[in-house]
Amino acid sequence: MTELSDVTSAEIAAELVRARTRAGSPVMGMVLTLVVVTDEDGAEAAMDAARAASREHPARLLGVVLGDGRGRGHVDAHVRTGTGGSGEVALIRLRGEVVRHASSVVLPLLLPDAPVAVWWPADAPADPAADPLGALGQRRITDAAAATRRRTTVLRTQCGAYSPGDTDLAWTRLTRWRALLAASLDLHPGRVRSARVGAEAHSPSADLLAAWLELRLKITVERVTTSGPGITETSLTLADGEVRITRPGGGLATLSSPGRPDQSVALPRRELPDLLGEELRRLDEDEVYAALARRVGSRRRRT
Amino acid sequence: MSRSGVGGNPLRDERDRRLPRIAGPCGLVLFGVTGDLATKKIMPAIYDLASRGLLPPGFSLVGFARRDWDDQDFSRIVHDAVREHARTEFREEVWAQLSDGLRFVSGEFSDDQAFARLRRTIEELDERRGTGGNHVFYLSIPPRYFGDVVGQLKANGLAEDSGSAWRRLVVEKPFGHDLASARELNEVLEGVFPAEAVFRIDHYLGKETVQNILTTRFANEMFEPIWNSRYVDHVQITMAEDGGIGGRAGYYDGIGAARDVIQNHLLQLLALVAMEEPTSFSAESLRVEKQKVLESVSLPRRLDLAAARGQYAAGWAGGEKVAGFLEEDGVRKTSTTESYAALRLDVDTRRWAGVPFYLRTGKRLGRRVTEVAVTFKRAPHLPFGPHATEELTHNALVIRVQPDEGMTLRFGSKVPGTALEIRDVTMDFAYGSSFAEASPEAYERLILDVLLGEPPLFPRQREVELSWQILDPLIAHWADRGRPEQYPSGGWGPAGADALLQRDGRAWRRP
Incomplete structure (x- = not known):
């Protein structure tokens, strides 16, 4: 672990190579660069999650802490090679005018040829693809549920600015729900007449789930507010009854469907490394999310 | 399939690659x-x-x-x-x-x-x-x-x-101990269950690296053009174990290394390395190609020159004092079962004519490793001085199946500081030590495939029979040739195995 104070990208890059050689193996098995854009308070937790995710996808992790933009530009870096094969980590703290030119620091540190993903663990720019750091990535990962500002509109704003490669962890959190709903409809073919999604009041995931069902089933989905946590219920009404998944406690869910016994199924709320791991598995455009984002983004504010 | 739902289910979309395939009720x-x-x-x-x-x-x-x-x-x-x-x-x-x-x-x-x-x-x-x-x-x-x-x-x-x-x-496995018993066993199984409902597990085929052999070969442009007898000198397929037979004497004595490992794992690896490109990755297309290549595999005529076997002797392995094969609990003192087997096979196709495939497996060897090494010919002309390339051997592509899953490329490079001295260097691709930890176990993949009814990774009866057809003559040959050679524990097998390659002017790689 090395602390570098008041340095340039070239010095950070040289230290990454030195650290790799010191660790005994100059081999680079990393498959992508993950840029984590965060503030000081969230930095540690975000880097921990990114490190855990890089166990599945060996990555060069570049944490970028955007500090106070006033005064002379100043770049500090904290460099280490990951243990357990998880690649290299540099946490780079910017303050002063260089904060507005963060991409000039990051660009020289990207791995050659390898894909780049940019992740904002909390607040993201309104238009991630137009952001100078965001523009470096083919994958831009936001998290509408973790936003601290403009919470109620952030998902819609982001969707409105959708560019290929954008994705939101609120969508990733739905994969298990969606898989279970799709598997249930495999067993119960037939038109879905109506649907309902129950979740806590602020739940971008629930908004996306409702929008997905509306898009796929061509019906209007009722959104019900419950006390949570997260999504607590989804039901699809068919000609011969109701397929219903209820998850009151955020862990074990019950699946009820016509003509079948109730079944319990584990539907845990997933942790950040797991979500990031899923995001990094595919780095091309998620076309299903694209269609959804266009729909959510063009919608006017609900009254 | 359309964008508006796969199989009539509006929630399915072939572009939706996040949705996993969950097995139906079962x-x-x-x-x-x-x-x-x-x-x-x-x-x-x-x-x-x-x-x-x-x-x-x-x-x-x-x-x-x-x-x-x-x-x-x-x-x-x-x-x-x-x-x-x-x-x-x-x-x-x-x-x-x-x-x-x-x-x-x-x-x-x-x-x-x-x-x-x-x-x-x-x-x-x-x-x-x-x-x-x-x-x-x-x-x-x-x-x-x-x-x-x-x-x-x-x-x-x-x-x-x-x-x-x-x-x-x-x-x-084991799917029988020779062709006749494999057929017998199959009659029992397929007499009750239809052929497509019988899933034979060879857990090696569920490993990500083994599946990756086909991706490496057929998803890339740079390997397939040299994947033939014009460029390849020979192929070595190794599965070495550092342990002895442990508590498995009851099963192992009388079976031996060839039946236990070569018949299934190594011949399946050979099939994946040597097969032609399948028309698709469906179970049927893969089976057809694997079957074709196994049908063209032949044992050399002089079996005494084309194979070697051994039993590990007492000694020291990895700093530990260990018993010999014949002293293991439950092994007959007169046992002629081999704990090491090596053999040369030929693949009689245009692609592989004249390229021997050397297969070896054994217990109590230097370390635990499974790998496929494709060794290339030397360059037809070396425009360097007579001493410049003394340390340059054959280029090799090594696929490491386990542990440290990955791939190594060996090629010559200039030694820095010398006028012109060329030596072998390695370029290494590792899935990453921790990637392996996060990736699913072979059994997860295989059990899920059984539940989904997807058979591409399971050998069919015909492949099992072909493998026995290849091995049976060798096992019969060994049966009346006395006792296997003893080899030191913790090393790389019997002298006979080294002689096997020396006769062809080659040497085993140290894995």
């Missing part, structure tokens, strides 16, 4: 619940599948064994196995989903009443858990009991598909 009946395989591999894999959300809700696991247990006892066994060996974190809600569906049926494999109880248990599960009559019977038991079990399944009406409900059978 259950699994496990015969032999106390074995190592059941507790270390099968039960943890089932938990890991549940934890990844890939098992259908209502999935049920029925244990069948001679023990005098009830459902709770079985549940404890599964719980402990999962706690100790599962790859994913233990979570109460995942366990809750699984444990509701655990049942135990106690009885002998010949006991009619026990199988009647099994039938009632399955019917109860269909009704209360919604398993829909779809069941997998997993025989994690010695093959001598297969006949009894499938006979009982048939007698109790458990073996037939009815309507849309399916029944599948899973067996582990």
Whole structure:
């Protein structure tokens, strides 16, 4: 672990190579660069999650802490090679005018040829693809549920600015729900007449789930507010009854469907490394999310 | 398939690659619940599948064994196995989903009443858990009991598909000990279950690196053009174990390395390395190509010159004093079973004519490693001085199957500081030591494929028979040639194996 104070990208890059050689193996098995854009308070937790995710996808992790933009530009870096094969980590703290030119620091540190993903663990720019750091990535990962500002509109704003490669962890959190709903409809073919999604009041995931069902089933989905946590219920009404998944406690869910016994199924709320791991598995455009984002983004504010 | 729903399900979309394939409603009946395989591999894999959300809700696991247990006892066994060996974190809600569906049926494999109880248990599960009559019977038991079990399944009406409900059978190697016994075994299995419902597990084929052999070859442009006799000198396929036979003497003595490893794992690896490009990655296309290449494999005529075998002698291995093969508990002092086998095979096709495939496997070798080394010819002309290339050997592409999954490329490079001195260097691709930890176990993939009914990774009977056809003459040859050579524990096998390659002007790679 090395602390570098008041340095340039070239010095950070040289230290990454030195650290790799010191660790005994100059081999680079990393498959992508993950840029984590965060503030000081969230930095540690975000880097921990990114490190855990890089166990599945060996990555060069570049944490970028955007500090106070006033005064002379100043770049500090904290460099280490990951243990357990998880690649290299540099946490780079910017303050002063260089904060507005963060991409000039990051660009020289990207791995050659390898894909780049940019992740904002909390607040993201309104238009991630137009952001100078965001523009470096083919994958831009936001998290509408973790936003601290403009919470109620952030998902819609982001969707409105959708560019290929954008994705939101609120969508990733739905994969298990969606898989279970799709598997249930495999067993119960037939038109879905109506649907309902129950979740806590602020739940971008629930908004996306409702929008997905509306898009796929061509019906209007009722959104019900419950006390949570997260999504607590989804039901699809068919000609011969109701397929219903209820998850009151955020862990074990019950699946009820016509003509079948109730079944319990584990539907845990997933942790950040797991979500990031899923995001990094595919780095091309998620076309299903694209269609959804266009729909959510063009919608006017609900009254 | 259209964008507006796959198979009539509007929630499915072929572009939606996040959605995993969850198996339809079903259950699994496990015969032999106390074995190592059941507790270390099968039960943890089932938990890991549940934890990844890939098992259908209502999935049920029925244990069948001679023990005098009830459902709770079985549940404890599964719980402990999962706690100790599962790859994913233990979570109460995942366990809750699984444990509701655990049942135990106690009885002998010949006991009619026990199988009647099994039938009632399955019917109860269909009704209360919604398993829909779809069941997998997993025989994690010695093959001598297969006949009894499938006979009982048939007698109790458990073996037939009815309507849309399916029944599948899973067996582990060994698939016989020669061609005749493999056919016999198959008659027992396929006499009751249709061929496409019998899944033979060769867990090697479930490994990510083995699947990656085909991707490396057929998804890239740079390997396939040189993947032939014009550029390849020979291929070495190695599966080495550092351990001895441990407690497996009862099984191993009389079977030996060739039957235990070469017949299945190494010949399957050979097939994947040597086969032509399949027209698609469907089970049928892969099977056709693997079959073709196995049909063109031949043993050299002089078996005494084309094969070597050995038994490990007492000695020191990895800093530990170890017993020799003949001193192991349960091994006959006069045993002629080999713990090491090596042989040369030829693939009689245009692509591989004149390129020998050397296969070797053994116990108590230098370290545990499985790899495929494709060794290339030397450049036809070297425009350097006579001494510049003394340290340059053959270029090689090594696919490491386990451990440290990855690939190594060996090629010549200039030694810095010298006028012109060329030496071998290696370029290494590692999946990453920790990538391996996060990637699914072979058994997860294979069990899921059985539940989904997708057979590309399972060898079919014809492949099993072809493998025996290749090996049978060699095993017969060894049978009346006295005792295998002794080799030092902890080394790289008997002198005879080195001589085997020396005769061809080659040498084994040190893996």
